[in-house]
Amino acid sequence: MTDAYIQDIDRYEGQPVTIRGWLHNRRSSGKIHFLIVRDGTGFLQAVMSKKAVGDEVFTRADHIGQETSIIVTGTVRADARAPGGFELDVSGFEVVSPSADYPITPKEHGVDFLLDRRHLWIRAERQQAILRVRHEVINAVRDFFNSRDFILADTPIFTPAACEGTTTLFPVQYFEDTTAYLTQSGQLYNEANAMALGRVYCFGPTFRAEKSKTRRHLTEFWMVEPEVAWANLDDVIELAEGLVASVVARVLDRRQRELKVLERNTSKLEAVKAPFPRVSYDEAAQLLKDKGLPFEWGGDFGGPDETALSEHFDRPVAVHRYPSAIKAFYMKPDPARPEVALCVDVLAPEGYGEIIGGGQRLDDYDLLLQRIKEHGLPQEAFEWYLDLRRYGSVPHSGFGMGIERVVAWLCGLEHVRETIPYPRMLYRLYP
């Protein structure tokens, strides 16, 4: 008897196999049980007739609860009506460990109820599909950069100073007398790494103490951040386009089954091909006004603004050259028009908003020092960062892409909380 995973079931047509898994659901009709078995790789209907297994086994199978762990043996049979194209004709059945009163039933549950039971909720077909898409997105991102000879250089989680703003920082007592802050972005370290290794990326968890409850924010989220020595704004817009197009194509290529479970309209994703439309902040501001939104030049786009902009295009849109005043201290001003910065945000379509933010970094020592002072940042903590402009400064650019937002968009989810196994939010630290 061969041990088989459900995802590979098509290799075993007509053969006897053993499946180890859990009872996901079932129905019975007189002398036949239809057991939906899940094993983590897929779902399979196991057809058990009283005739084939005998009275005793048949009756035992009648009394097991949802999520009971079981070992089922049987013969694989092709069936065009089955979701995966195959069913199992059961010849043997063993209960490994029982499950009574499993809390998540096929009926509707509220989201707080489900999040309190996230360790069980992830067993649901829909949640598994999302997590597999997440897996695919992350691997697509890594393959994209690795195949272009970028070096993965991890940036630290414990940092001595804030990268952007201070109100959303998580402080940590670092032994007796020091305070560390959890990283909000690997970018500053990425810049040092790019000066050493040329083209780099970091990919890790980042933290923001977001006190607001929105559908786009988690306190702990994963971000990939490439940084390229000698690259300018146009270079990284092109890199960002290539990355997003490549990730979307990969998910469409390899995760059709999951997108179907999620009832995702894939035609919208198929339109996502480079080049993306590029509009300046000025043009975007005008577009919002034309749509009747109360937007004034100089402000940052709020959630509804981003939604309006991203609904306007059939693919992601690159919005560039925001006012320098609303952007971080390390952004390079446009030499042709210093009141705007050489920066870019990429907004996902269908109202999903910002998925990428980045641009060209300030590479002039004097101007950077001036900005650090203007922003009231402690110069001492940034001496190492200033060193990058002291010793052989070069033009360089990069960006960050938030994984959860990309997954929410690709899966067509309303909220990012389902895009990560254990979401962390303002009032959510368990399980």
Next chain:
Amino acid sequence: MTDAYIQDIDRYEGQPVTIRGWLHNRRSSGKIHFLIVRDGTGFLQAVMSKKAVGDEVFTRADHIGQETSIIVTGTVRADARAPGGFELDVSGFEVVSPSADYPITPKEHGVDFLLDRRHLWIRAERQQAILRVRHEVINAVRDFFNSRDFILADTPIFTPAACEGTTTLFPVQYFEDTTAYLTQSGQLYNEANAMALGRVYCFGPTFRAEKSKTRRHLTEFWMVEPEVAWANLDDVIELAEGLVASVVARVLDRRQRELKVLERNTSKLEAVKAPFPRVSYDEAAQLLKDKGLPFEWGGDFGGPDETALSEHFDRPVAVHRYPSAIKAFYMKPDPARPEVALCVDVLAPEGYGEIIGGGQRLDDYDLLLQRIKEHGLPQEAFEWYLDLRRYGSVPHSGFGMGIERVVAWLCGLEHVRETIPYPRMLYRLYP
């Protein structure tokens, strides 16, 4: 003129190219400058003759400091004596940004001096080689699991309770009235993920507030942790063997240049092939006694014990079945001999010590609850973990592998601090 990266220089023999990089080192002999240029992908000697570039450029090149950023154009020429097999005959030269009094010179510096300047130290050839090996190790690990259909499922960094011990936890104020702890291991969450997705791994930073200064510990380090539903101890020993052998083979295959820079004795690494020797804790204890070490049955191996054991074998050794009393609460006791646990540590050879720890998890609800109580852990915080034994428990096993220790071993380093771009230690939070 084609822009080229030094790592691809062999594609351009006889052709004119432009290299953008930094002056790494140089020497001059009368009418010729030999400039070592680095661009992050490699090092290349650029030969500049006064005749080819003229007096003005030649004199300018005479006065630039180490790490000055430069753009060099010239023709690629094969030269068997050059480290990479090629040199550049310079026809054009441009200084982008100066560098004066670069602090890290070719002379010897103390390690604290260098760690204070880690953002610059990583530009050194040796440090770059280590970071490229790290990159390769991480990608080898991911490819290993992905090619075996494991799903990457990220476990949270913010956790409500400690996984092992409490003295080495970093607490974080989580908004007004909650304390979170930074994860020490994704394992418990991994177990829930394995019940949902079958075969999973997590790969992220983990944190231990290690107050001791040893050559094997960082406060922030990266760990990969696979977890497999239905697997037993032997299954994961085999998985661990396969992983380590695969990572070593990949680094030997793709990073010979880096290992040469590091002067690593690769014959020692070539011996690392599965199967690895397996010894029980009992046998290991006897071996230590035979070597004259003062080891008593029942204790954990200290640094010197691990060193002695790992020097005894020519490849990694799997030590299994440690006393249950010294292992974590979630370890499954050996049914044949409950005073030992179904656990395994893999020790790297050449004295590098533990790189992997894992085993089979306790899958019985009553026994797990008893252990939680015996260890004085708050039952409430572990209710979700107990749920995994309430609803369809199955045998399952996994392990964790510390990336920095593997990199230290493969690179032949004395201390883990050079294996990560920005090491975090007891007195080290900057840069």
